[in-house]
Amino acid sequence: MKKRWIALYVENNVGVLAKIAGLFSGKGYNMESLTVGTTEDPTVSRITIGANCNDEVFEQIKKQLNRMVDIIKVIDLTDIPMVKKELLYIKVKECNKAVRSEILQIASVFEAKIVDYNTHGLIIESLNTEEKNNDIVELMKKFPKVQVVRGGNVAIETL
Amino acid sequence: MIKGTELFVKALKEEGVDTLFAYPGGFITDLLDQLYGEKEIELILPRHEQALIHEADGYARSTGRVGVCLVTSGPGATNLVTGIATANYDSVPLVCFTGQVPTQVIGNDAFQEVDIVGITRGITKHSVMVTDRKDLGRIIKEAFYIARTGKPGPVLVDLPADIMKKLGDDTYPENVNIRSYKPNTQVHSGQIKRAVTLLGKAKRPLFLAGGGVNIAHAGKEFTKLIEITKIPVVTTIMGRGAIPTDHEYFVGNVGMHGCYAGNKAIEECDVLFSIGCRFNDRITGKISEFATKAKIIHVDIDTASISRNIKVDIPIVGDAKNAILSLLESDLSDLHDYTNWVQEIQKWDAKYPIDAPVEDFKGLTPQQILWQVNQAIKDKDTVIVTDVGQHQMWTTQNLHMDATKKLVTSGGLGTMGFGLPAAIGSKLGNPEKTVICITGDGGMQMNIQEMATAVAQELPIIILLVNNSYLGMVRQMQQLFYNKHYSATCLRYRKSCNYACREGKKACPPYSPDFVKLAESYDASGKRVWNQEELGVALQEAMQETKRPTIIECMIDSDFIVLPMVRSGNALSDMILDI
Numbered sequence: 001m002k003k004r005w006i007a008l009y010v011e012n013n014v015g016v017l018a019k020i021a022g023l024f025s026g027k028g029y030n031m032e033s034l035t036v037g038t039t040e041d042p043t044v045s046r047i048t049i050g051a052n053c054n055d056e057v058f059e060q061i062k063k064q065l066n067r068m069v070d071i072i073k074v075i076d077l078t079d080i081p082m083v084k085k086e087l088l089y090i091k092v093k094e095c096n097k098a099v100r101s102e103i104l105q106i107a108s109v110f111e112a113k114i115v116d117y118n119t120h121g122l123i124i125e126s127l128n129t130e131e132k133n134n135d136i137v138e139l140m141k142k143f144p145k146v147q148v149v150r151g152g153n154v155a156i157e158t159l
Numbered sequence: 160m161i162k163g164t165e166l167f168v169k170a171l172k173e174e175g176v177d178t179l180f181a182y183p184g185g186f187i188t189d190l191l192d193q194l195y196g197e198k199e200i201e202l203i204l205p206r207h208e209q210a211l212i213h214e215a216d217g218y219a220r221s222t223g224r225v226g227v228c229l230v231t232s233g234p235g236a237t238n239l240v241t242g243i244a245t246a247n248y249d250s251v252p253l254v255c256f257t258g259q260v261p262t263q264v265i266g267n268d269a270f271q272e273v274d275i276v277g278i279t280r281g282i283t284k285h286s287v288m289v290t291d292r293k294d295l296g297r298i299i300k301e302a303f304y305i306a307r308t309g310k311p312g313p314v315l316v317d318l319p320a321d322i323m324k325k326l327g328d329d330t331y332p333e334n335v336n337i338r339s340y341k342p343n344t345q346v347h348s349g350q351i352k353r354a355v356t357l358l359g360k361a362k363r364p365l366f367l368a369g370g371g372v373n374i375a376h377a378g379k380e381f382t383k384l385i386e387i388t389k390i391p392v393v394t395t396i397m398g399r400g401a402i403p404t405d406h407e408y409f410v411g412n413v414g415m416h417g418c419y420a421g422n423k424a425i426e427e428c429d430v431l432f433s434i435g436c437r438f439n440d441r442i443t444g445k446i447s448e449f450a451t452k453a454k455i456i457h458v459d460i461d462t463a464s465i466s467r468n469i470k471v472d473i474p475i476v477g478d479a480k481n482a483i484l485s486l487l488e489s490d491l492s493d494l495h496d497y498t499n500w501v502q503e504i505q506k507w508d509a510k511y512p513i514d515a516p517v518e519d520f521k522g523l524t525p526q527q528i529l530w531q532v533n534q535a536i537k538d539k540d541t542v543i544v545t546d547v548g549q550h551q552m553w554t555t556q557n558l559h560m561d562a563t564k565k566l567v568t569s570g571g572l573g574t575m576g577f578g579l580p581a582a583i584g585s586k587l588g589n590p591e592k593t594v595i596c597i598t599g600d601g602g603m604q605m606n607i608q609e610m611a612t613a614v615a616q617e618l619p620i621i622i623l624l625v626n627n628s629y630l631g632m633v634r635q636m637q638q639l640f641y642n643k644h645y646s647a648t649c650l651r652y653r654k655s656c657n658y659a660c661r662e663g664k665k666a667c668p669p670y671s672p673d674f675v676k677l678a679e680s681y682d683a684s685g686k687r688v689w690n691q692e693e694l695g696v697a698l699q700e701a702m703q704e705t706k707r708p709t710i711i712e713c714m715i716d717s718d719f720i721v722l723p724m725v726r727s728g729n730a731l732s733d734m735i736l737d738i
Contacts, residue, residue, distance in 0.1 A: 010339070011339055014288075014290070015277070015280070015287075018277065018280065019280050022280050022281050026281045059466070060463065060467060063462045063463035064463050066462065066463075067310075067461065067462070067463055069284065069285040069305060069337070069339060069340045070285075070339055071339055072338055072339040
């Protein structure tokens with residue numbers, strides 16, 4: 001088992017995402033991260049999918065995606081140089097002074113931004129690798145009343 | 160400017176559609192009206208949409224052309240689902256047009272609204288709704304193209320009623336350009352070279368032909384390849400007929416109900432050259448013990464079929480015919496002499512022949528039924544259609560096939576109820592050929608209403624109904640593995656029966672329905688036969704019919720089972736040969 005990444009260029013049509021999601025669920029493949037957005041060509045969307053699976057299953061996933069009529073191109077990002085980021089928000093609804101200053105310290109170490117702030121709590125925004133975001137979540141989990149939202153990964157091959 | 164319905168009819172004509180399987184309903188009445196009086200397109204009205212799609216399927220399999228369905232929204236569309244999955248599994252080119260509620264009410268739970276595109280996503284090659292009148296021509300053109308190219312399959316096109324009423328462009332595109340769909344049929348010459356080199360090292364090579372060879376119409380070329388290489392051949396049931404079954408290098412079928420010599424040859428071969436077979440579980444048995452002594456070469460048009468179940472040494476992606484042609488162009492002079500290997504296989508076959516007669520039996524045996532069929536259709540262009548179950552296995556084990564014979568059977572999905580409608584579709588597509596439907600008493604009753612369609616279309620098809628009073632394939636498993644607990648498999652059962660009955664056949668209630676009377680009530684011909692002489696006569700009489708179908712009910716004993724048998728999940732070497 002290994003974490004894999006695939007990028008798909010697909011027709012920007014109704015139902016294409018449902019087809020891809022249906023393939024994963026129908027064949028019993030587990031999808032861990034998914035992002036979708038249009039590209040420089042508005043008729044084409046790019047989808048980034050993260051999946052944890054073994055070599056055989058991953059080969060099947062790629063082949064099955066390749067034969068789908070609406071999919072223009074399948075790129076295996078697993079072992080090629082790429083840049084990849086994930087958006088993470090953490091809301092802390094209530095915190096005392098000591099907690100607040102610890103949170104600010106975590107944010108500064110991980111280069112996260114404070115995007116909302118009041119007398120009771122704050123919201124952190126982190127645009128970082130999935131692994132670094134995991135670290136932030138791990139550190140913040142111990143505080144009470146913490147809410148975590150993660151956006152899935154976006155990736156592109158390097159030049 | 161023309162209406163959507165007009166463009167639809169124009170599109171069908173441009174695609175050369177001569178037969179349209181259609182069942183009416185509220186949201187396709189405009190389309191049916193447009194088709195009224197069209198001379199080039201014959202409308203066939205079945206009695207149920209599930210049968211409708213099997214009819215289109217039988218038409219497509221037996222002619223090689225695209226089968227076309229038109230049904231209404233909601234239940235009309237959902238009744239296609241089993242047939243779509245059936246066609247998808249066996250790579251049959253179909254285009255299914257479904258009516259849909261007008262676009263402005265889609266999503267409002269309108270009367271007879273159903274998300275058929277969503278429902279069929281996983282069982283079609285492609286499914287799409289037309290949401291804009293300007294896309295109508297392109298989408299239909301693409302649907303036919305996608306259905307018949309690459310690995311063929313069913314395509315569903317959902318047609319909202321308002322789009323079909325709308326005026327728009329009258330041009331039907333001539334060319335297709337789908338950037339996300341570029342089927343590759345050419346084979347890689349380097350891989351072919353590697354395959355030939357591997358064959359050159361083999362002492363006990365074996366060809367395995369699957370349905371792909373038949374879909375590619377490559378039987379002639381394949382036979383030529385075998386005659387040059389002198390390598391023995393086994394087939395799957397979908398591949399049967401890829402080489403004449405009386406050919407000296409043809410061994411038999413492989414898999415769950417394959418012949419002894421075929422399965423033994425898989426076990427003993429050192430190179431297995433598979434063409435157009437996806438190594439599904441009915442073929443391989445226990446995967447870890449499949450062809451363990453062999454290097455495997457695998458030709459398949461679908462990359463996803465390669466190395467999915469069986470690890471392949473030389474994958475060749477492409478069309479079966481192209482692969483065979485490029486093998487024929489290769490230098491095959493380095494191959495060994497395989498006489499000893501062929502003789503070894505022949506010895507296995509002589510030990511346990513597939514058509515071994517049942518000794519000392521007074522009634523009709525399954526093998527005798529097939530001998531009679533073989534005799535009756537000798538030298539006749541014939542389409543043989545089966546349903547699913549024991550009779551299907553007996554047929555695929557014993558049917559003699561050559562270039563004049565075509566077998567239509569639901570191999571992948573194993574859909575009961577397929578036989579009769581597929582035979583109707585086959586006859587409509589091949590009016591000059593003899594069409595014989597071999598079916599069981601269970602499968603026949605799953606689409607029995609199609610007797611009316613066969614009579615209405617004046618189709619002299621011959622329906623050999625093999626009646627053993629049971630859902631025999633499951634009964635066979637109950638007999639062998641479930642202590643003769645015939646749970647929910649007896650078709651003579653009535654509420655007043657002793658449910659724990661085992662053998663008390665004599666006290667059994669009469670079979671319902673009486674198929675002979677049933678045939679007569681449909682204005683068809685009906686015969687019941689108890690031995691092979693009667694069957695032979697009945698077949699000859701049925702062949703004389705020119706306008707109406709004949710049911711020949713073959714009464715056989717419930718205890719006949721299909722042998723050899725490899726229990727699901729067991730290794731091919733673990734064959735049950737006798738009980």
